[in-house]
Each structure stands twice: as C-alpha cells, then as structure tokens.
Amino acid sequence: MTESRLMLAGQDITDCCKKIIPGQNEDLLLSQLQSLIPDHTIKLALTGDEWYRLGGVVDMNNNRIANDLIEWAERTYLECGQNLQTLIDYSIEQQLIATKQTGKTLYFVVQTGDLAEEFSLIEIDKTHEVSDRMLVNQLIPPEDLEEFIDPLQPFCIESFCFGHSRYTYRRKTDVKMFMEVINERSPGEHPVQRFMDDWNRSSAGQKHCMSDDWIIRPFQNTGRFGETNINVEIINTQKTNLPQLEDFTGKKGSALSNVLNRFDRQAGYPFAWFFYMIKGRQVSTYSAEAVYRDISNDFAYLPKRDEAVLRDWIASPYNA
Structure with a gap:
C-alpha cells in the first residue's frame, strides 16, 4: 500500500x-x-x-x-x-x-x-x-x-x-504529521517515534499493521510553570489476555525461544514480546537481556532484523 x-x-x-x-x-x-x-x-x-x-x-x-x-x-x-x-x-x-x-x-x-x-x-x-x-x-x-x-x-x-x-x-x-511536530520539539528521539521506527524495521512491521494493536494518542498537560504541554502516548488496544513474562531464571536457547514464540502466537504477530516489553508491564526487561545473552553466545533464533533492533535497545534502552 x-x-x-x-x-x-x-x-x-x-x-x-x-x-x-x-x-x-x-x-x-x-x-x-x-x-x-x-x-x-x-x-x-x-x-x-x-x-x-x-x-x-x-x-x-x-x-x-x-x-x-x-x-x-x-x-x-x-x-x-x-x-x-x-x-x-x-x-x-x-x-x-x-x-x-x-x-x-x-x-x-x-x-x-x-x-x-x-x-x-x-x-x-x-x-x-x-x-x-x-x-x-x-x-x-x-x-x-x-x-x-x-x-x-x-x-x-x-x-x-x-x-x-x-x-x-x-x-x-494525522499521526505522521503530528509526530513530525512532536519530533521537532523533542530534544532527542521521542520514545514513541523510536517505537514506531523499531516496529517498521522489525518482523512485526513486515507481517502486521501496528494500528491493529496499538494507537498513538495526543494529549496535553500543564507544566509546573502553568504552561500547556502537548505530548503523545502509545495505547495498546489488544483484547486478548496475554501471559505475563517475568521470570526468566535459567531459561536460554530453545526453552527461551519457545516461551517468546508462544507469546508472539497469542499476540498475533512476530517479535510482539519486544514491544510489550517497551510499553506496559506484560513483559519484563529481563527477557531482552536473556535473549541478548543467547545471541551473544551464538544462538540464532531471532531474524537478523529483530536482532538488530534488540542490540540497539541493549545499547540504548527506552520505554514508550
């Protein structure tokens, strides 16, 4: 399209x-x-x-x-x-x-x-x-x-x-136009923009439409000096009850891969666990750390594009 x-x-x-x-x-x-x-x-x-x-x-x-x-x-x-x-x-x-x-x-x-x-x-x-x-x-x-x-x-x-x-x-x-304004005012890369950029270059972006599960909503609040601030947030619209991924103790290799793949299947698209980790409390950041240890030890269950996204997050973590 x-x-x-x-x-x-x-x-x-x-x-x-x-x-x-x-x-x-x-x-x-x-x-x-x-x-x-x-x-x-x-x-x-x-x-x-x-x-x-x-x-x-x-x-x-x-x-x-x-x-x-x-x-x-x-x-x-x-x-x-x-x-x-x-x-x-x-x-x-x-x-x-x-x-x-x-x-x-x-x-x-x-x-x-x-x-x-x-x-x-x-x-x-x-x-x-x-x-x-x-x-x-x-x-x-x-x-x-x-x-x-x-x-x-x-x-x-x-x-x-x-x-x-x-x-x-x-x-x-118009989310694209609105984000251009937000990015101009943001001192660094806005986490919502980075979320979407990561989506676009990951397996999720190749297989699934982000707005089917996530929306970008503008909002405003009042700063400490009484000024009006315009910002934006990501809201998950998924109605499926997904499992909590918190305890990754001892999980690695195929065992860890199976847990993440099961989560992705329930969410409906690949690499979903990563985006639920970035936004919300569904997936612990320990998941990314555990996967990073795996790919650093020659386990290769992530597609190259997802591995690149994960490595960038490890180097510079963010929450949306």
Whole structure:
C-alpha cells in the first residue's frame, strides 16, 4: 500500500454524529463514517474508560434551565449582584438540580499507508446526561462560587437520564504529521517515534499493521510553570489476555525461544514480546537481556532484523 492522504473534513464527521442516535453498539456510526471515505477502511480500535464532566441545570419537573452549569452559575451570580447568598437562596427556592455528562471516547483508526505512523486517529465522544445532585447542599452550603459550581460535599440524588445519548466529534489526528511536530520539539528521539521506527524495521512491521494493536494518542498537560504541554502516548488496544513474562531464571536457547514464540502466537504477530516489553508491564526487561545473552553466545533464533533492533535497545534502552 502506498500512502494516500485521508480527505475527511471535521465538519463532515460532526454532521454525521448529529444525525445518529447511539444504540447498544457503534455499528451504525461505523458504517456512516465508512460511507464518507469509501476508498479507506475505518475501524473502531478502542472504547475508552468512562469519564464525567459537569453538565447543566434542571428543575424538579425536568425542565431545562441551562445546558452549561458553569456559564449559568457565573451569569446568575452577576445577576444576583455578586451576592452568593442570594444565589444560594434562589437555587434552594427553585429546587434546582445539577446534571453531569457521562461518556466514553471512541477511537477510530484509518490506515493510510504501510508504515506504523501512516494512519489517522478519529476521536468521538459518546455521552449522555444524568441528574447528579441538588444544586445546593443546604446542610453544607458553599462558601464561594467555585464550591457552588463543583462542591466537595454535594447532596447527591438518585440519577435519571435526560434525553438520549449523543455522539460528539472531538478531533482527527494525522499521526505522521503530528509526530513530525512532536519530533521537532523533542530534544532527542521521542520514545514513541523510536517505537514506531523499531516496529517498521522489525518482523512485526513486515507481517502486521501496528494500528491493529496499538494507537498513538495526543494529549496535553500543564507544566509546573502553568504552561500547556502537548505530548503523545502509545495505547495498546489488544483484547486478548496475554501471559505475563517475568521470570526468566535459567531459561536460554530453545526453552527461551519457545516461551517468546508462544507469546508472539497469542499476540498475533512476530517479535510482539519486544514491544510489550517497551510499553506496559506484560513483559519484563529481563527477557531482552536473556535473549541478548543467547545471541551473544551464538544462538540464532531471532531474524537478523529483530536482532538488530534488540542490540540497539541493549545499547540504548527506552520505554514508550
């Protein structure tokens, strides 16, 4: 496969999400996204863990007061003359309820070439809104607006849903282009880039598509001086329960080779044990050291390309 540019606008994905009411699975969304890019194959690589964020405001009769709790609280606080007690009294009198958005992020992958980094990642949130708490806990009223918006000791109530679930487009990442930016900012070779480079030159890269088992996800965090840092991480999407490879005491030669080959077969591609060693805790680094001792003593069960990757790691270890 030669690399081909993915022509898919974010607005098209947004429109697609708005037209679909989520069901028990994501088959309908997947088919609609596929119809937007008939020359490529799109697949759902991962469904993330559940998260939640602040929702809106409703009354006891389920009437919508506001979609955005933060915006409503700040605006109403000003309308109350910046008097917190007035805002509290009003919220209690109206028996207002705060809602929350719960959701999971869906990660879709579109492979655009043969190399590990030649794919695009599409992130779509699947959310639904539920009641969370009374807006004000009368027993422990808030002391400032921040605590009013997100109290430490809320008066929680039984949850009930508002409307139906929805899909919301988050972002699309061309991994190859994104990694070019990351590499420019990285003082040395970024471990995620090295992971992909090692994949491309190993037996794994010759036999298997990396995005079938691993995705590259951008993220941001705040530095110690308050600055926003953009970075990237590798996430394993494999659903197979693979064994832990930790104790290599006394294993060498064919015995060691058999253990690693068995792991590779279960993972579905050659040299898998190496990449699970680089990322995660599935495989101990003792495995690489044991294999290196073997190949240094004329055991030749690794292909030359994998042996070269291993020797480079021994000379300069890294974790992704």
